[in-house]
Each structure stands twice: as C-alpha cells, then as structure tokens.
Amino acid sequence: MRHVSFALFLVVALMPFAARASALHDAVAAENLSRVGELIASGEAVDAKDTLGRTPLLLATELNNIEIARVLIAAGADVNAKDSKLDSPYLYAGAEGRLDILKLTLEHGADLASTNRYGGTALIPAAERGHVEVVQTLITAGVNVDHVNKLGWTALLEAILLSNGGPAHQKIVRQLIAAGASVNLADREGVTPLQHALGKGFQPIAAMLREAGSSLNRLKM
Numbered sequence: 422m423r424h425v426s427f428a429l430f431l432v433v434a435l436m437p438f439a440a441r442a443s444a445l446h447d448a449v450a451a452e453n454l455s456r457v458g459e460l461i462a463s464g465e466a467v468d469a470k471d472t473l474g475r476t477p478l479l480l481a482t483e484l485n486n487i488e489i490a491r492v493l494i495a496a497g498a499d500v501n502a503k504d505s506k507l508d509s510p511y512l513y514a515g516a517e518g519r520l521d522i523l524k525l526t527l528e529h530g531a532d533l534a535s536t537n538r539y540g541g542t543a544l545i546p547a548a549e550r551g552h553v554e555v556v557q558t559l560i561t562a563g564v565n566v567d568h569v570n571k572l573g574w575t576a577l578l579e580a581i582l583l584s585n586g587g588p589a590h591q592k593i594v595r596q597l598i599a600a601g602a603s604v605n606l607a608d609r610e611g612v613t614p615l616q617h618a619l620g621k622g623f624q625p626i627a628a629m630l631r632e633a634g635s636s637l638n639r640l641k642m
Contacts, residue, residue: 442471449477449493452486457493467498474504482510487521500526507538515543515559518552523559533564540571548576548597551589556596566602573609577602581614586623594626604635613637 445465448456457477461467468476478498481489490510494500503509508516511531514523523531523543536542544564547555556576560566567575574582577597584590598604607613615635618627 443469445477449480461496467496476502478510482513490522501532516546542568544576549579549583553592556593560600566600581617598633604633
C-alpha cells in the first residue's frame with residue numbers, strides 16, 4: 422500500500438513537468454535567468470513548444486517574469502505564438518494584466534488583431550477584468566475598440582456586463598468612450614450598453630454613456 426501511495430505521490434509531483442518540452446522550458450519554469458541565457462547562447466530553440474503548445478515566452482508570461490521575457494524576446498521569441506488554448510504571450514499579458522510584458526510584446530510585433538479562443542482581442546478581457554493601464558496601453562497601440570467576440574460582446578459591453586461597476590471599470594468605460602467606442606453597439610439581443618448599465622444599477626457608468634449619446638432605442642422590449 423505504501424508503494425502505491427508513493428507512486429501516486431510521484432505522479433502528482435511530476436505532473437507540472439510533464440508539459441515541458443525542452444531544457445529552456447525547464448529553466449523558465451525554475452525562473453533561472455542565467456540558465457535561460459546559457460541555453461539561448463547554446464542555440465536552444467526559443468519557440469519550442471511543450472505538450473500544451475506553450476513556448477518558453479508564454480510560460481515566462483504566465484509567471485510574470487519580466488526579465489526572462491525580455492531576454493527571450495530579445496533572442497527572437499515570437500510574441501504571437503499560440504498554445505493549444507489559443508493564448509499567446511501578447512494575448513495572455515493583456516488578459517492577465519501583465520503590463521510590462523505586454524509593452525514588450527507591443528514593441529516586438531504583437532498582432533493587435535489576433536484573437537483568443539472566445540474570438541476576442543486582448544482589449545476585451547482586459548476591460549472585463551478591470552486592467553485600467555492595460556486598456557489604455559492597448560487603446561494607444563491602436564487596437565480595434567469595437568471588435569465583437571464570439572459572444573457578441575465588445576470591450577465596452579464586457580466592462581459593464583461582467584464587472585462590479587466600480588472605480589476601475591468606470592475608468593475603463595471612460596477610456597473606451599474617449600477612444601471612440603460605439604456606445605450604441607448592442608449585443609445579440611439588441612440590448613445597448615446603457616440598458617445593461619441601468620439594469621445593473623451602475624449609475625455613474627449610465628451617466629457617462631448618456632452623455633456620450635447612448636440610447637435605449639435598439640432594445641428588444
């Protein structure tokens with residue numbers, strides 16, 4: 422019985438390592454910057470993928486290790502390489518609020534039009550999750566503020582529908598309006614951002630939308 426328990430322990434303990442495909446993945450996972458540099462210098466492939474489709478750069482982004490991400494990008498790592506879940510270093514950094522790494526990806530060819538598994542750009546989950554600085558950074562970079570994902574939602578709609586309407590999301594709504602986001606672009610049911618804001622009791626957001634010209638006219642009553 423003890424042998425079975427120990428074997429089970431080993432399987433569980435080694436599960437995180439099973440997804441790694443290269444020594445470079447291991448060095449990144451260990452957050453060993455010097456080893457990462459040595460492996461790159463020795464010719465290790467910077468865009469090798471593990472069994473989950475992750476490159477070392479995506480792994481570094483998940484860990485929010487800015488220095489390792491910087492070294493990998495400087496060595497030519499692809500900031501748009503997607504894993505099996507359609508995450509890329511750029512998309513993941515935007516969605517998870519990894520601002521420093523996001524800026525690095527934007528400086529090195531991030532595809533602003535690339536989309537995640539929900540058909541959304543990096544801006545949409547950033548808006549939903551209240552990443553104020555990330556949203557502004559993406560807007561400044563030129564991302565499409567009116568992109569509609571597979572759910573039929575824009576960044577503005579997600580900032581209302583999937584938020585608590587607090588200060589961070591109020592700032593994001595203000596940023597999106599200032600960037601020219603359509604305040605009357607309704608969801609698939611014809612419900613406008615203003616109607617959603619009113620329905621959730623988000624009065625400050627509703628006031629901003631009204632001032633920007635949002636209406637209830639496209640509602641299905």
